[in-house]
Amino acid sequence: MGIERFERMGWKNRTFDVLNAVFLIVLMLTMIVPFLNVAALAFSSGMASMRPDIILFPKDFSVEGFATVWHSLDLKRPFANSVIVTVAGTALHVLLSSMAGYVLIQPHLPGKKIMVSFILLTMMIPQDAILIPLYLVNKDLHLINTLGSLILSGMISGFSILLMRNYFLGVPYEMSESAQIDGAGPLRIFASMYMRLAKTGLATVTLFEFVSRWNMLTAPVLFINDPAKNTLQVALKSMIVDASATSSNFLVTTNVRMAGILISIIPLLAIYPFVQRYFMKGLMLGANKE
Amino acid sequence: MRTLKRQGMLYIMMVPVVLYFVLFAYYPLARGLQASFQDYKLMGDRPYIGFDNYETVAHDPTFWNALWNTLAIGGGILVAGFLAPLIVALSLNEVWSRGFKKTAQLVLYVPHLLSWVVIGGICIFLLSPDTGLVNLLLAKGFGLAPINFMAEEGWARVVMVGSAVWKDMGYNCILFLAGIVAISPSLFEAARMDGATRWQQLRYVTLPQLLSTMKVILLLNTLGLFRIFDQIFVMRNPAIASKVDVLMMYTFQKGIMEIRIGPAAAASFFVVLFTLLLTVVVRRMTRFDEV
Structure with a gap:
């Protein structure tokens, strides 16, 4: 009886763990996919980037977007x-x-x-x-x-x-x-x-x-x-x-805009490892001291 | 003598801070209050006109519309921006694998690191009716006709609330997690010894113990309600302006675009009043819970 109950709990627990992980992964995808989309568009050619079929991978790979946005x-x-x-x-x-x-x-x-x-x-x-x-x-x-x-x-x-x-x-x-x-x-x-x-x-x-x-x-x-x-x-x-x-x-063109976005977030991504180390700790300190 | 010299030095170290706050915080506040009672012109006399500016603002339907928009969008962000990260934090807390937990936290935090120009720009792009990923998904997955999210009044506020909650999810989530981590592990142990299931532990240990963190976050977010500006400035467009223009947008347009300093100053002191009122209400409510 006791063992049966334990097993049922185990099964329920596992189902919950899987659903929980799926939920978090879907949530993470809502953050990851848009940025991959931006990157894919930024590295596509101007003509290709105006069509709606680029999602995760660049088409007609080029860096002309970066050159245009930076110089022109x-x-x-x-x-x-x-x-x-x-x-x-x-x-x-x-x-x-x-x-x-x-x-x-x-x-x-x-x-x-x-x-x-x-x-x-x-x-x-x-x-x-x-x-x-x-x-x-x-x-x-x-x-x-x-x-x-x-x-x-x-x-x-x-x-x-x-x-x-x-x-x-x-x-x-x-x-x-x-x-x-x-x-x-x-x-x-x-x-x-x-x-x-x-x-x-x-x-x-x-x-x-x-x-x-x-x-x-x-x-x-x-x-x-x-x-x-x-x-x-x-x-x-x-x-x-x-x-x-x-x-x-x-x-x-779209690739130019997306290149602009990528350029603007590079410095932030560069410091992100430090953010992870200090910023989050600082946040927690701030939250606990309130 | 030496203490005196020492203290003198300490006061000198404080001088820049005092000067700065006087010049860029207190003086502007006083000057704004003064301007709200003046017929303020950039040049020439500025006669005092009593409460005329306040009356002008009070009779301006755009102002009340802006207040309503602020309450609708800000209120939506307050509620959804509290519940969503709480649920995600609780869900993260149930994850056993440390690596997965850390990765999830890292990924969820990224949007908060980026500016509203970037996030707003990406949202506008993703939601566009012809090339946006969201409409592509709706069409392929559910066979729905494209929705012009950024131009339809019915969707405008939903989009604003949704994107704001999405952007700050990771940040608020960390605050909640900090609260969860601070709960004494012995409480969970005792609950487990008594045979509590995970759900019961959540219901009877985590949530009650998290109450003070919840109050702090609610209070902090309430103070942010009237500060919404960058997001609207980036994501608004003429088609939806009447549904999303918030109070700070109103002040900005009156003061900077139309150069009507007096009414703009009066409007901002209405906002000060609203902020004070709201703070008192929320304080009362959170204290009421405590009893």
Whole structure:
């Protein structure tokens, strides 16, 4: 009797396991197939890519789409702009946010509570509420149509400060006390000790920021209207979405558009192994500390 | 003396942050509030006109339509974007093979890494009536006539909600999994000793233990409800604009396209009000559950 029950459970369990795996595989296919489709189209010739029969494998293999999008449509310029904004913006973001995070772990610092609320409050300001005034501020500072406006946009965030603070709290404070006795100032302790010991935290914030800056759309749409200063996302948007609506441009065949998409996701795929290592851990840390 | 110098240095390290937040967070907020009471012109005087801008917005049917669209699309994303990743996380948790679990997590996370331009562009392409993969599948598999998903008003919001849920699936899934991993294994062991089936373990251990994670995710997603912008900006088109233009799109169009700063600022403070209201409601609801 007992054995019978056990066997029935085993059979039920196995059926469930199979159905469960099928469910997850189908779900994964909804993520994989579209990207394979994009890649197949990108590596097809212009003529072949306009027909509906390419699904997983390129037809009439060619890389002309990449050449067209990079040179003729000049995607290299917005690509370079995006690289500048992403690298400079991320570096500044990480440095300034961790500096603030370091200040916030100091015990007995007068005014620390005020600083924390000052930072927390900025996280509650809805983006919509400052969308238009931010445009005005950038205009007053003569930053419209400069890459500077994009680097400054989101240059510091409360979220990153608090995340770095959490990581710095993991560094034993006695270490910095003994360094203090040896005469090291706070800036030196921060640079030579904390920045080295909280590598996971730094990597997490860097990756978060890199991805969100590379994908940034609202800020360039608001602050940039000079095509020479456009970022990759805006250039892609006008190429993929707007061009497909009007289709007046004979250059923009499907393979060209898909090549543009592939080029834009290469940097993200390049950092994905690191994302997997740090980003997800960081997310979990963030979720558990809420 | 040395502590004083030390503290001085610490305050100096805080200066850039304070300056930045004053200039790019608090000042814009104050300036927006001020502009909402002004007849704001880019040049010349800006006389105060009381609540005229708020009245203009309140009498604009486009604004209320945008609010309704935000609630419909945002609400859809809130519900489906909560349930779908929860189900997937629970299903992932039942997988024994670590390799499969890890691969699935990796694959599911990819769309969240990409921009709305890329995801929106791919969606528009996949859903196109003549060459899109989805319509090809519907035609071959079910013999259905092609549907122009991106141009039919009835499908517009479904497409927006669906693509948003699909994109953020992996992200929310990881948050749920983090919650599941944090559950003490001894609880499951005790349940198994008592002869609980997998379903019973899920029902009586995992789900109740996951409640606090669920609340956090629900609250975080609620705050995102009024922030929907990139997706709509990429995926909207004139045929479906009246069904999908959300509040931030309204502010953007009024303020940047039409350069009517006053009404745009007033509209954004309506949004602040809605956000506050919604936050209070959700907080109440999640706390109510606790009792």
